[in-house]
Amino acid sequence: MSDFNSSDFTNPSTFILLGIPGLEAAHVWISIPFCAMYVIAMLGNFAIMFIVKTEPSLHEPMYYFLCMLAITDLVLCTCTVPKMLSIFWFNFREIGFSACLTQMFFLHSFFTMESGIFMAMAFDRYVAICDPLRHSTTLRIPVLAKIALVVVLRGSLVTLPCPLLASKWPYCRTNIIPQTCCEHMAVVNLACADTRINSYYGLIVANLVISLDVIFIAVSYVQILRAIFSLPTKDARLKTFGTCGSHLFAILVFYIPAIFSVITYRAGHKVPLHFHVLFANVCLLAPPMLNPIIFGVRTKQIRNRLFQVFSQRGITVFSLFSSFQKEASGELASDMAPGRLP
Template sequence: MSDSNTTNFTNPSTFILLGIPGLEAAHVWISIPFCTMYAIAILGNFTILFIVKREPSLHGPMYYFLCMLAVTDLVLSTTIFPKMLSIFWFNSREINFSACLTQMYFIHCFSAMESGIFAAMALDRYVAICHPLRHSTILTNPIVAKIGLAMVLRCGMLALPYPFLARQWPYCRTNIIPQHLCLHMAVVNLACADIRVSSYYGLFVQFSVMGLDGIFIVVSYIQILRAIFSLPTKDARLKTFGTCGSHLFVILTFYVPRLFISLLYRFGQNVALNFHVLLSRVYLFMPPMLNPIIYGVRTKQMWDRLLQLFTHERA
């Protein structure tokens, strides 16, 4: 395996994922918090799906979007964590070329889908606060289903060129990826060709998904804040704004780390590679774990239903 990793070849059958370069000796210890995050993500998101399914009062647009977010987080977590933990625990670093491209597609597709769900949640909060009397007639179940289908189609189609672009390049230098994920740019940077098409397409997807969704969310909350500040009393303003609290928290956990990592990629050339890789993965790992916690704790209906389930089981 030593020579095949660095000698000339085209379209390798496997890639080698290094994990966190420079910290290989500490992989087992590093795996402990990541394994805990994965367990919390799986348990938390399945709990949300179970509670919403069992409680008829939660069968509404906000909770349907929350279920979409939970499913997205489950798929994203399961795409990332098992292979990463196999690297940390069993030093299983090889990944088939096709499997690498498949992981790449799912990571980029479902990360973009998460952004779209946050935009849909912003729409739900806008309609609920700015047009409360028309909320049930505007966001009907068929409309919610169409929004969900549109998000799946948008993200699925935009992420589809990633593996095809990565497959077309010749790889004649190395097949070693200095991290533990098959991200698009991490793979194509190994190619011995002009990869500007891949780079430009990645920027296009970032703008057309994260950028447009972010703009939509900001515009929605500007309208929401205008409606909140027009309310007559402070208590009414606080109570209405409180209904947006969970959504704002999950948006911050999603977008702020991405902004930080984007700045780090461009201006953090002096940052150690292992620290860079470790930080850059946090933005993928944190939302699936934090989203169910934030919604479970801050959403009264979810919290009350969860307490009822535990109380009933103990009784």
């Protein structure tokens, strides 16, 4: 009988996501800020895409890349947060084996795509500042489409071996994952086999991809800063650097927590597990929530268009309310007329 159970468990049909181990009693309270961050991320990124689509003056490469970033952020947080909230609120901890591997693929591939988009945005800023006369001819729509395709293919192809390898291992230890999502190494660590190939591949790819992207971004901004400091006046330097401010801030928000999370996960063995899981979830949700705020506040065109939309909505609501008041006053006056008295 035990052999039968062991052979069944070698290919589990479901995994169990614990949520945040050690903080199960506080899951409901922890879910409140996470749910708020998710709602803000959804509303903010949809607002960015709506504004760029409806405003012809924003049909430029930088804003197309911003829409790509918004789509990536939406997928990145949507593939994990609904399941996380179902664990916190309803204790729905089970996730199918195939669904777990699918979540793993989307989580890591779109994280890689977001890094690629930041690199593409750095290239856009480099061309716009260092070679402005060729910006409109260099970054045309076909070129933007090819860049987007390369970003998507790179993120998908470098991530695809992770779930494929994970699907081949036998799982005979346990099917309990001490996480809120199917992170690659959290799943592979459950396998009762030599999974060093997964560990080495994930580590090499993560370091290689992020390192190359960070190096490319750094080189781009070295050239950008050289071009900025060569401008004749201080006002011109500040104005030109202001066009890069939101991009730089978003880069810091994305890379610094991610690098810190990887370091603590690999080297911080004395750090409690619940801190690892909690911080990893914050790192996952913070960029999608903050990116629309960063670009919305610091980008004048988006900020003006956003104020315009809200002012129009406010005028419409005020007009409807005023017309409703006038109609109500008219009906009241007619009811109080002498001929209408009971």
